[in-house]
Amino acid sequence: MVHRTWRRAAILVAGLLTLSLTACSEDSPDAKDLSGNRAGAMTGYGVGDQFTATEPVSFSILYNNHPNYPLKKEWAFWSELTRRTGVTLEPVAVPLSDYEQKRSLLIGAGDAPMIIPKTYHPQENAFVSSGAVLPVSDYLDLMPHLKDRIARWNLQPEIDSLRQSDGKFYLLPGVHEKPTAEYSLAVRADILDQLGLAVPRTWDELYTVLKAMKARYPDSYPFSDRWSRPTPGGSLLNILGASYGTSGGWGYQHATWDPSAGKFVYTGATEQYKQMLQYLHRLVAEGLLDPESFTQSDEAARQKLANGRSFVIGANAQTLVNDNRPDLAKNRPDARLVKIPLPVGPAGEINPASRLEGGIMISKKARESAHFVAMMQFVDWLWYSDAGQEFARWGVEGTTFTKDATGRRVLAADVNVVGLNPKADRHLQKDFGFYNGVFAYGGTTELVQSFFSAEEREFQQVMNARRPLPVPPPAPLTDDEREQASLWETPLKDHVTQMTLRFVLGQRPLGEWDAYVAELRAKNAQAYLDLVNKAHERYRKDNG
Template identity: 45%
Template sequence: MSKSAKRLLSFLIVVVLVVGVLLSGCGNKNSSSSSNNTSKQTQTATNNNDPQNLHFKSDKPLEFTMLYSDHPNYPYKPDWLLWKAIKDATNVTLKLTIVPMSDYSQKRSLLISSGQAPEIIPKTYPGQEIPFVSSGAILPISDYINQMPNFSREVKEWGLQNDINSLKQADGKFYVLPMLHQTYSIQYSLAIRQDIFEKNNIPIPNTWDELESALKKLKEIYPNTYPMSDRWQGKALLLNAAPTFGIPVSSSDGLYDWTTGNVLYNSSKDDWEFYPTSQEYKDMLTYFNRLVKEGLLDPASFTQTDDQAIQKFVTGKSFVIMTNTQEIQNSLINRMNDTLGKGNFKVTQILPLAGPKGAVLAGSRLENGIMISSKAKDDPNFPQLLKFVDWLWYSEAGETLTKWGVEGVTYQKVNGKFQLMPDVNFMNLNPSGTKNLQKDYGFSGGVFALIYGGPKDLAESMMTPEVLKFENDANTQRKWLPVPPPVPFTESQREQYNMLNQPLADYVQQMTYKFITGVASLDKDWDSYVQQCNAKGVDQLVKLTNDVYKSSKNK
């Protein structure tokens, strides 16, 4: 680390400590003295030498409007400590438009299209902002990055400029402010019943071929089961497998809607190609079709509900299932304690498997982020709104607040490490806790916080030793594919692209499932499938993508 980076890190640590003291004691305990201390500490912080203007607290009370995605697992409460902590730290009150998570995308679109959207619009994945760009309903946030020092610092220090460039539209600007990861976080991979593997002397697989061998042994021992029964309609499974079979899966449509994508970037040729008719894609389908044909993979994996798949796993009717690092702690293990009994099983999340093209992963260090409504710029406090967003979502102090809460109330520092208070639990980090960090306090919710995102140290602070080892092993033993360059379509070009791509995408998905489950034959029906894809406009789609890419690249 450079001297300047070390000095900046030291300064940020000071900021975090100051804000930690500032927030200490907020809540029901000692509320009067807490408010006084908050005021004094914040005044001290704002008076400190802050040449980069990283800290923010308004000198007058402010109110900003915000769209809020209400998660069913931790429903909104107006008396959450989260809201008081934000107000104490920034002097800002958020006026929320609360929408159930299941309706969020649709309601967001309606509000933006009707001009009724709140000023701050979070929970927007890169690519979801595109429909609103041409209307001018949302701000080109790139025009205001010079007023957001914390965001700018993270992008620069974490080497994210190429990732940010991938968000640019045809006008050279970007319209969504993504949440950021300092390091890659690989959350999705297979979970296995390690106790069953160990009992039968089956090695933990590291490749897809080794998985097939393991499933065959399990089938021999438990002939009346499907050893693997999957969830999420198999989308996460194929997304994990695709790059290891040579399918890039590095376009924004693939990353954020759980599909492998259609027209993908070939870095070795520096062009865009249609992969669903490639030999690599056929090889992947052949592999999974073989698993189904031999009774190793439940064909219902691509149609059953998540709960049906989970129920098979937690009752011992299957032994392999896709999971993620948070879900395995919050759901699978808890349910298996009920169904199989605590101590009667061992579940392990294994590293993403290597394939014919190696141990490679597709991913992004950009996450769901924030759009700013165009009407926000008419707010006389618009500069403060930008600084508020910048501080709450991108300063280490703000990220600590929304993730861990208030020191002395929801967490404490022990030998410099974060630790939940004795009565608080979250993701089984403190199973004896009777209060939940999300449900009872509002912290670590997806609107504000990335559980395993943000600064590396802060991300790791909430990982169990098992998750931390998993993340470190993935980042050292697997190779991440590079971020693809942008293809900045104009509005008319994007309409043309969508008209060509959507029928193809629907057909590819339909046939993908048919080939895997054996409804269609890879031997007899593949050529017809390729012809149908071509007839639906593959050449036009690829030409359009490459023409736009080369034109923008030349500019």
């Protein structure tokens, strides 16, 4: 399982940085001179328009070939896309397992396709200095749907977080109207009922619940977690870190923005990070959290839950339905497992998910094409318009789905996806090519949640009522600074990871926290912060 989420620090000075959407396009002479690149482009293309090329065009695209739905030339996605837009896509298929490596090789050799999707910030950084990918911020005026969404959904801080030291950004991100939180905890509701306890709303209440479970079942570890390979405590430290106003696990970032100080601070040395470790250590010390949670396989964690040796586990919508409930049904058919809203911690009622996700780079050679403007209009329609996103996700009305009297989409009875019609003969992804991760991401909350179960929509409703995490101000490094920072980051992160486990498991007393912070300084934590804060000040001075 690949976990790709854009992580952010928990706090931000309001209004510290506001940048015009069109600042870069106004300043770039290259972006203005497009007179020879408008073949096939629409005149007056705007928000709500169906893009249709004025002549047949074709664009090469790097295609992430997923083993769950291998590429087929006969998919309706390809033919219907051409019928609607006049565009034929020429996929350069690369296996999912080799995608990042092959992408780098193709770009480095100058052989990259024109459209390069499935790129996650900051992966684009590696290709900026060579000029191999375009500064797409120069061309936002060609993309009315994306510009409209940035403005209407107040996405400017997120977009600014993508900018490089030149003030431009090189990745067209997937954008969401609201953040979609995936990960939380699943709890045995039947055990809660047995103990006369309510679903815990806070991490402190979870502690109380775990204590009661331990008292009733003393031979158990009430909480035994998964998702700890290859990142120890990957999911647990990630969601708990957000609740404490810091970052950890999958989402660990070296620098956290501190508004009171007006600068970035080193995450692994903050008081918030220490408090998070103190909470976890307490759970381990009292036998409430399985110490193997930070190292065991997912299968081991699943079996402990299935066998009644634990009652709480990390979960998302898919693992709850596909793994944990079937596991329990075999051994404990009366068990009821529910995914609870993320428990609230010192940071308050927050939604830690980002409104951005992986996006698209545009190869430099695309700029030389006579069809460049048409290509940017096409990208804008397919990935950022309501119609394009519905098409990519649901397919063709009357074939793969219908709409009821209220306008709600209903999957065709003979088509299955995410278990909605398990007995259907055909599959939306495998047989039609829709709901494909290369094309289907981002969008309105209604569209993003349109395949969700009623249970998951209730979870999202609770999470969407919480405030999203603000985005830290940009601090883009130059190429030389990035090279230096990369030399410091690995040893720093390794030390934070190792000491995190030792503190949590009681192998190192938390009374040695000051000594640990000194060890981080000796590994260049302060020099790293000086570099980041210098970059932040430079960017703020240059861009307002």
